[in-house]
Amino acid sequence: MRHRRLVASIMSASLLIVLPGCAMIDAPTGSISRQEAIGTDDWHDVATEADRQRIRGWWTAWRDALASARAGGHGAAVAAEGALLAPDAALPNPHLPPGDYLCRTIKVGAQSAQGLSYVAYPRFRCRVEAEQDIFSFTKLTGSQRQVGLIFDDDDRQKIFLGTLMLGDEVRALDYGSDPQRDVAGLIERIGPNRWRLVMPRPAFESIVDVIELVPAGE
Structure with a gap:
């Protein structure tokens, strides 16, 4: 399948980034070949079938995640987040x-009866970069760090495809090489200078992971 030709590493395009209080790490700006990604305008050509x-099942994942969180006693926390956790909150022009x-x-819903149905984490650092008409997203800090590329979809969402870096790892796996590390999500604008990355059915822990993004310094 064509996606197997699109998983070449772009580690040569990595940036050396110094994080406050941390050692210098090799932080990749994505895990899909930029050159080949530029050659397609359809994210379906890049994404694995899984x-x-x-992505097709995002609505069902949202429904199941919210039901799990509310059943676990977190209805007030969900409501307090407003548009961030409202499935239909996407606004036109999702450009990030x-x-x-x-x-x-925020991790919403539990995959197992023993899991936590709602967990909200403090803010971390993320970066969006543009190179050759391709945008990348990198979560720079934290124990779970998504890294990958952003693709156009429609006037209310973009598609994120990438991989998950864990712990003290400094290089991302190639997209498609490990299904448990592959990440897929929807990028949506939910307010002025406010976006979210919604990742349905992640491999670990939750039913939906949601990352809220606001420009640093605001």
Whole structure:
């Protein structure tokens, strides 16, 4: 399948980034070949079949995640987040401008009866970069860090495809090489200078992961 030709590493395009209080790490700006990604205007050509299914089933994942969180006693916390956790909150023009962002992850719904149905984390650092008409997203800090590329979809959402870096790893896996590390999501604008990355059915823990993004310094 064509996606297998699109998983070449772009580690040669990595940036050396110094994080406050941390050692210098090799932080990749994506895990899909930029050159080949530029050659397609359809994210379906890049995504694995599993990730195409995740994107197709985003609404069902949202429904199941919210039901799990509310059943776990977190209805007030869900309501307090307003548009961030409202499935239909997407606004026109989802373009995510290049720059540094503060990003906050909320895990909604539990995959197992023993899991936590709602977990909200403090803000971390993220970055969006543009190169050769391709935009990348990198979560720079935290124990779980998504890294990958952003593709056009429609006037209310873009598609994110990438991989998950864990712990002290400094290089991302190639997209498509490990299904448990592949990440697929929808990028939506939910307010002035406010976006979210919605990742349905992640491999670990939750039913939906949501990353809120606001420009750093706001």
